[in-house]
Amino acid sequence: MTAWFLEAVHANPWGVDFVDLPTLNASASDAxxxxxxxxxEVARTKPAALRSACLTVLGPAGAxxxxxxxxxRARLGPRAVFVHIRPLVGTEMTPRFVLHEIVxxxxxxxxxxxxxxxxxxxxxxHAMGSSAGFPRxxxxxxxxxxxxxxxxxxxxxxxxxxxxxxxxxxxxxRRLLAVPFQKSPTDRAVLAWLSGRELDAVQLERAGAxxxxxxxxxVPALKSLASAASVGAPIVVVFDQLENLIDRDLESSRLFAxxxxxxxxxxxxxxxxxxxxxxxxxxxxxxxxxxxxxxxSRLGMQRHLLGLPTPKEREDLLRLWVDRLPxxxxxxxxxxxxxxxxxxxxxxxxxxxxxxxxLRQAVDEGPAASEAGDGESEPESVADVTEEAxxxxxxxxxxxxxxxxxxxxxLDEVADQKRCLDPWRLTDGILSMLRFVPALKAVDVRAxxxxxxxxxxxxxxxxxxxLHQPHHKSIGATxxxxxxxxxxxxxxxxxxxAQEFPPTWNDTLARRSALLRHQNARWLSLExxxxxxxxxxxxxxxxxxxxxxxxxAGRTLEEEDVSAWVHASLDVGSWTLSQALRGERTxxxxxxxSGAAAPAAVRQTSGLVLSALTRLxxxxxxxxxxxxxxxxxxxxxxxxxxxxxxxxxRVRWVGKSIVxxxxxx
Amino acid sequence: MISAALSPTMxxxxxxSRKSAARKPVALDLSEWVARARHTLHEQGFxxxxxxxxxxxxxxxxxxxxxxxxxxxxxxxxxPLAEQLRDxxxxxxxxxxxxxHTFLVGGTALEAKKAALDLVRKGQAHLVLxxxxxxxxxxxxxxVDREEVRSARVVLAALxxxxxxxxxxxxxxxxxxxxxxxxxxxxxxxxxxHRGASTRGIGxxxxxxxxxxxxxxxxxxxxxxxxxxxxxxxxxxxNVVRRLAPDMDVETTHALLLDASRRELLELRPESGLGxxxxxxxxxxxxGPQGTRLSWARRL
Numbered sequence: 001m002t003a004w005f006l007e008a009v010h011a012n013p014w015g016v017d018f019v020d021l022p023t024l025n026a027s028a029s030d031a032x033x034x035x036x037x038x039x040x041e042v043a044r045t046k047p048a049a050l051r052s053a054c055l056t057v058l059g060p061a062g063a064x065x066x067x068x069x070x071x072x073r074a075r076l077g078p079r080a081v082f083v084h085i086r087p088l089v090g091t092e093m094t095p096r097f098v099l100h101e102i103v104x105x106x107x108x109x110x111x112x113x114x115x116x117x118x119x120x121x122x123x124x125x126h127a128m129g130s131s132a133g134f135p136r137x138x139x140x141x142x143x144x145x146x147x148x149x150x151x152x153x154x155x156x157x158x159x160x161x162x163x164x165x166x167x168x169x170x171x172x173x174r175r176l177l178a179v180p181f182q183k184s185p186t187d188r189a190v191l192a193w194l195s196g197r198e199l200d201a202v203q204l205e206r207a208g209a210x211x212x213x214x215x216x217x218x219v220p221a222l223k224s225l226a227s228a229a230s231v232g233a234p235i236v237v238v239f240d241q242l243e244n245l246i247d248r249d250l251e252s253s254r255l256f257a258x259x260x261x262x263x264x265x266x267x268x269x270x271x272x273x274x275x276x277x278x279x280x281x282x283x284x285x286x287x288x289x290x291x292x293x294x295x296x297s298r299l300g301m302q303r304h305l306l307g308l309p310t311p312k313e314r315e316d317l318l319r320l321w322v323d324r325l326p327x328x329x330x331x332x333x334x335x336x337x338x339x340x341x342x343x344x345x346x347x348x349x350x351x352x353x354x355x356x357x358x359l360r361q362a363v364d365e366g367p368a369a370s371e372a373g374d375g376e377s378e379p380e381s382v383a384d385v386t387e388e389a390x391x392x393x394x395x396x397x398x399x400x401x402x403x404x405x406x407x408x409x410x411l412d413e414v415a416d417q418k419r420c421l422d423p424w425r426l427t428d429g430i431l432s433m434l435r436f437v438p439a440l441k442a443v444d445v446r447a448x449x450x451x452x453x454x455x456x457x458x459x460x461x462x463x464x465x466x467l468h469q470p471h472h473k474s475i476g477a478t479x480x481x482x483x484x485x486x487x488x489x490x491x492x493x494x495x496x497x498a499q500e501f502p503p504t505w506n507d508t509l510a511r512r513s514a515l516l517r518h519q520n521a522r523w524l525s526l527e528x529x530x531x532x533x534x535x536x537x538x539x540x541x542x543x544x545x546x547x548x549x550x551x552x553a554g555r556t557l558e559e560e561d562v563s564a565w566v567h568a569s570l571d572v573g574s575w576t577l578s579q580a581l582r583g584e585r586t587x588x589x590x591x592x593x594s595g596a597a598a599p600a601a602v603r604q605t606s607g608l609v610l611s612a613l614t615r616l617x618x619x620x621x622x623x624x625x626x627x628x629x630x631x632x633x634x635x636x637x638x639x640x641x642x643x644x645x646x647x648x649x650r651v652r653w654v655g656k657s658i659v660x661x662x663x664x665x
Numbered sequence: 666m667i668s669a670a671l672s673p674t675m676x677x678x679x680x681x682s683r684k685s686a687a688r689k690p691v692a693l694d695l696s697e698w699v700a701r702a703r704h705t706l707h708e709q710g711f712x713x714x715x716x717x718x719x720x721x722x723x724x725x726x727x728x729x730x731x732x733x734x735x736x737x738x739x740x741x742x743x744x745p746l747a748e749q750l751r752d753x754x755x756x757x758x759x760x761x762x763x764x765x766h767t768f769l770v771g772g773t774a775l776e777a778k779k780a781a782l783d784l785v786r787k788g789q790a791h792l793v794l795x796x797x798x799x800x801x802x803x804x805x806x807x808x809v810d811r812e813e814v815r816s817a818r819v820v821l822a823a824l825x826x827x828x829x830x831x832x833x834x835x836x837x838x839x840x841x842x843x844x845x846x847x848x849x850x851x852x853x854x855x856x857x858x859h860r861g862a863s864t865r866g867i868g869x870x871x872x873x874x875x876x877x878x879x880x881x882x883x884x885x886x887x888x889x890x891x892x893x894x895x896x897x898x899x900x901x902x903x904n905v906v907r908r909l910a911p912d913m914d915v916e917t918t919h920a921l922l923l924d925a926s927r928r929e930l931l932e933l934r935p936e937s938g939l940g941x942x943x944x945x946x947x948x949x950x951x952x953g954p955q956g957t958r959l960s961w962a963r964r965l
Contacts, residue, residue, distance in 0.1 A: 060937040348926035349953035
């Protein structure tokens, strides 16, 4: 007998189903709602006086900070646009990153409506003098108009906005307002362009642009987006888990950079509602003290300390959850007995998360077990301690697998969009990995450099380039810069295997070969599994910092405990990227050089085809072609097919596109 | 009998629907005006002179109110500021001198400061330095006398001088923890009278343990108030325990905290900091659910 929310011990800001006790910490959610209302009101009545609001919500782990985001989404629906941002650890957050996140999340569904539809629909509603409560109706109504009438209506709405705020970026807004009325591949391309992401040639064509959004457009774009939205569905940007910005090991100014970013947003971008969320004690011990006075005055406008549920609220919360359980044999207080319920409602320091964990345990173990003990018992013997440690390790293993599954899901989503992972995600992953590789130490990270991450290995410095660009021109430009870097420093270039260069990109491939001719340069094709591990490790460590990782009994684990488990269980040092950065030969190198070392007589493609098949076992023909061409530029699809034909006794085909090596070969 | 126009601030039974009606004189005698003023003073703590009644009667009304023990300034009559301050301090509140007027009614910042310093002079309150702000605390608060402050300054200055060589950027030396402790022990009366470090202040003499549970609770709340982080609005439980250490042992303080939490008089919150609790802190925090430690308290 399970219910989805029993597994969701950590709030999912974008969860569809939602169980909420509205009275719990109502003052904090009311304050945010009031701020949203005020922004909308001022935007409509006194546009010149429009400003951004900033609120801070603090509370212990499990008190319901992230839950507030879900509550507001459920309560306000399409009357606001919600953006949830977890801070970057490795890279400084910039206005471009914020713009990227806002526009990316415009594509998310909230209250049954895609947020970009809610934004445009509420603007249409306001322009037509109606309530902004039903934006989808106005979007559908406009979509049914003939193209000329629709364009006229959108133009009219645009000119109303420009009358209100003359400094808005007209061309950016024009593209934004048209998104809900464009067909699927085009609207995705336009949203990607609006987010400031670099596009490949096909996407650029779809978006009707010739280049990505320039750096000089980013802040005007943010201003335009925030001001325009404020009239209908104001944008609420929630920075969650800010305690992750605290860095006790590295000398860094991440907190200061974050404060500067949000201060700039408050000052320069009007119409945003910014909500900062962090652990209460860390905010005052480490976060706020690192801000200067100007930053404090802007970011400390309003502060709300989340309270823990009162005994009455605890009972109401448990009742609410139990009511949602399917097939319950008895009524509430089942699965608790009266005594256990009394303990849960009366015990000091009980957070909503703890209550949920207690409920989950009671459902799993049954009311008798729940009534017999308080769900907690100290291990008494050495055997108990060992068993306890084993169960904790199992729980951590399960948590790791969850993060790994999430990372794979993200990688699949990104691969579907035919693009690489956002470099800042990979950067955070690499920095997390470095914590477990004593031989390597992060020196600094700068997104604007061709090699974004500098790593110290003993007295040497390794420059790591995350080659994430989708467009061959920007890749070419970066490779040229990397050739310069490789003259004086060791360079490791990382490109995801899933986004390898097509064989037709002759210029790019030539530049890569030129780079790899330098002894200092090394190429690493990041396999899906390696990328997933980096992402999962980063997410897990961030969760541990926010006290969101628990053991088998639901007890919060210290960050050090999680780190110790990673150290003992994941063997981070043997990860391919870690080996490559330490200058060791990787499995990939071995496979590739075995092909390269083949005798010249058989070198053409035969050795390479066999080597690739031995290494990868089963792959598509397209992938095989890419693999071979990457190593041997003169190889062609035809020559590879002919080679495969000559190896007919050793290979098998699935249809015409999948090839694999026979087991007995 | 005197006829006079009644000020709307007094809330008299006049019609406000028309201006002419508002100006209509209402006949009240002196005793009624005084009674009204006493009522307002009882309710609000102050009344504006302009709202006392008709101009010709005001000095007589003020005279009677003064005789009752109220204070009159040029523009207001109020409960004496000293009395208001004493009441505020009775609840265990610490009053920053700069913002003392916000704890009072009917007085300016200057008057509030003067009244506060008068209380200190009369020994009815102590003035202490907390971080950078001068703060008025109850006379029962455990404070260090001026002579002890002077001797502590001398010892600390000497101690700083001995630590100076370690501050040089070129120095890689540090101290043995035991040596540092030994140096700190030279500061007069820092050793707590009972077990555990005390934050009560230098040289405080242990007080007899509070007898009744109400009295103990009052002490607990005073300690919570005294150790409250102004910005965070929470009190760190180990500081509360140490502050009460001379009067109560850790177990008693924990029992009191948990009892107050059960009675919903305060909220105990689990530690969610990044592993910042020392071993001593862990011992000073009562255990919470699911292996947590309750390290923060907040009055409800």
